[in-house]
Amino acid sequence: MTLIELCRMPDTTEGHSARVLLWSLWNHHRSCNLWTHVCSLSSQPRREFGDIIACTIEAREAAIRAIFTKAGEFERIDTHPINSDQQ
Numbered sequence: 001m002t003l004i005e006l007c008r009m010p011d012t013t014e015g016h017s018a019r020v021l022l023w024s025l026w027n028h029h030r031s032c033n034l035w036t037h038v039c040s041l042s043s044q045p046r047r048e049f050g051d052i053i054a055c056t057i058e059a060r061e062a063a064i065r066a067i068f069t070k071a072g073e074f075e076r077i078d079t080h081p082i083n084s085d086q087q
Helices: 004-008 014-028 034-039 044-053 057-071
Strands: none
Touching: 004 014, 004 044, 004 057, 014 034, 014 044, 014 057, 044 057
16 A cells, blocks of 8 residues: 555545545644554555655655645645544
8 A cells, every 4th residue: 555545545444544644744833653554554664654754844745745646635725634643
């Protein structure tokens, strides 16, 4: 699974964690339990998330925008809001 595929499955534990982590980076102000959510991801999305964190701010924003666009996440956020405390 990739981060894009996980964002398309917001009702799964792994999909929810991917969305929480990505929106947290996107908004620059959301707080989330990084350890809990990263540990919920399998190895491929965990590696992708690590690569995104290691990017410059501009590259990170472009990468997250590409994931959100391909996954339809900008439209989905209104119908599937994120509760970062939800597990």
